[in-house]
Amino acid sequence: xxxxxxxxxxxxxxxxxxxxxxxxxxxxxxxxxxxxxxxxxxxxxxxxxxxxxxxxxxxxxxxxxxxxxxxxxxxxxxxxxxxxxxxxxxxxxxxxxxxxxxxxxxxxxxxxxxxxxxxxxxxxxxxxxxxxxxxxxxxxxxxxxxxxxxxxxxxxxxxxxxxxxxxxxxxxxxxxxxxxxxxxxxxxxxxxxxxxxxxxxxxxxxxxxxxxxxxxxxxxxxxxxxxxxxxxxxxxxxxxxxxxxxxxxxxxxxxxxxxxxxxxxxxxxxxxxxxxxxxxxxxxxxxxxxxxxxxxxxxxxxxxxxxxxxxxxxxxxxxxxxxxxxxxxxxxxxxxxxxxxxxxxxxxxxxxxxxx
Numbered sequence: 001x002x003x004x005x006x007x008x009x010x011x012x013x014x015x016x017x018x019x020x021x022x023x024x025x026x027x028x029x030x031x032x033x034x035x036x037x038x039x040x041x042x043x044x045x046x047x048x049x050x051x052x053x054x055x056x057x058x059x060x061x062x063x064x065x066x067x068x069x070x071x072x073x074x075x076x077x078x079x080x081x082x083x084x085x086x087x088x089x090x091x092x093x094x095x096x097x098x099x100x101x102x103x104x105x106x107x108x109x110x111x112x113x114x115x116x117x118x119x120x121x122x123x124x125x126x127x128x129x130x131x132x133x134x135x136x137x138x139x140x141x142x143x144x145x146x147x148x149x150x151x152x153x154x155x156x157x158x159x160x161x162x163x164x165x166x167x168x169x170x171x172x173x174x175x176x177x178x179x180x181x182x183x184x185x186x187x188x189x190x191x192x193x194x195x196x197x198x199x200x201x202x203x204x205x206x207x208x209x210x211x212x213x214x215x216x217x218x219x220x221x222x223x224x225x226x227x228x229x230x231x232x233x234x235x236x237x238x239x240x241x242x243x244x245x246x247x248x249x250x251x252x253x254x255x256x257x258x259x260x261x262x263x264x265x266x267x268x269x270x271x272x273x274x275x276x277x278x279x280x281x282x283x284x285x286x287x288x289x290x291x292x293x294x295x296x297x298x299x300x301x302x303x304x305x306x307x308x309x310x311x312x313x314x315x316x317x318x319x320x321x322x323x324x325x326x327x328x329x330x331x332x333x334x335x336x337x338x339x340x341x342x343x344x345x346x347x348x349x350x351x352x353x354x355x356x
Contacts (some may be wrong), residue, residue, distance in 0.1 A: 015043070018050050018057075025069065026081045033074060051076065092268055099134035103127060154213045155190070155222055157199045157296040162187045165226045168200070171218040172211055180217060185209070186228040201228035247283035254278050259302035261293070279304070291316050 017040055025031060036228070037047045051071055058066035068079040106127040110120050131138045161168050166189055173180050185200035186210075195212050202209040208231055249268075254261050256276040267282040284290065287309050294303050294313040303310040 014050065018054065021050060022054070022057075025076055025078050026224065028082075030075045030077060030300060033071060033076060036251055038226065043112045055297070070158045075092055096134075099130065099138055103131060103134070106130070154219050155196060157219050158187055158213065161221050162189065162219075167203075167222040167224040167226045168221045170211065170216050173215045173217055184222070184224075185211070186226040188228050188231070189233070197307060199233075201231070224261075248287050248306070249281060249283055250287050250306065250309065252280045252282070252290070252301060253304050254297060254301035255299070258297050261297070261301065265293075288312065295320065 021036075021040065024036065028036075033047060034043050037044045040047065043207065048071065051069060054068065054069045066289050070077055070079075108125060110123045110127070154270060158168065160166075168185050169182070170185060171180055171182050181204070184203040185198070186203070187198050187200045189199050191197050191199055191210075197210045197212050197213060199208065199210050201207075208228075219346065254277050259276075259278055262270040262278055262280055265280070265282055267280050269279075269281045271279045273279055287306070289304065289307065291313045294301060303313045
């Protein structure tokens with residue numbers, strides 16, 4: 001089959017690919033399967049699997065709104081590309097509950113500390129238009145309100161420091177090391193990928209670092225000017241964590257209940273195991289951060305290598321269980337939570353003995 005996957009496939013990658021595939025096929029009627037597979041860096045079998053899913057997508061489940069895409073084994077044909085065209089689009093209609101949710105959320109966001117005044121006014125104008133269009137359905141939203149807590153004040157200080165080009169002092173909690181450190185940082189930009197982060201030049205580590213705002217325990221804007229070195233801004237469309245080739249390699253084995261790890265963690269490979277699990281090889285600049293993943297997985301996963309990280313995860317599991325069961329952490333996972341399954345045959349490492 002033509003084409004070779006650039007990296008192991010997962011649901012997130014497939015979704016991104018299929019969104020691009022729709023545009024690609026619309027512009028190339030009768031495209032050859034081998035050419036499309038080569039363009040997307042996948043095998044022809046993977047492409048055909050995507051084509052089996054696309055006909056279940058569309059603007060609605062009414063006749064003619066679903067994508068009518070098929071293949072004769074050599075070429076791909078899209079019979080109703082106008083289904084996604086502007087001429088086929090209907091005016092947006094909001095149900096009463098949808099209008100209420102949208103208006104409540106918009107009003108809540110407009111009260112966020114640190115929101116630029118121009119953005120706030122634009123949001124309020126848009127809210128007024130939605131309220132007018134919703135008519136009576138908007139009445140319920142006036143009786144509801146949402147208050148944001150968390151990192152609103154930190155956001156405002158970081159945003160101000162960026163606009164005024166000033167340095168920040170922060171006390172920051174690092175879950176990977178379970179410690180609070182004091183740092184001076186030159187903020188570069190705010191980014192939102194699930195949570196809100198500040199990308200900055202850290203004067204303590206003399207390197208670019210990313211800090212999650214809800215982990216900032218204390219913050220002050222300093223009089224010193226912010227002067228980060230010239231750095232190329234990263235493309236975060238693939239996620240905040242983008243391992244580098246020189247980062248340490250970690251091998252994790254998961255059972256069937258832990259296969260989700262391959263969906264959410266960038267990895268080099270994910271090999272199938274006989275019991276339905278996966279052997280996942282990934283890279284991370286801070287291997288210690290994977291201890292938390294191991295604890296979260298419980299019996300569904302364990303660290304195989306490097307050995308020192310596996311030992312560290314085992315000790316963390318034993319200490320956590322000891323705190324619950326009242327036994328000495330030195331007794332090990334077996335004494336803490338009972339018998340564990342034996343090591344995987346041929347693994348060369350007693351991964352399950354960690355009790356992770």
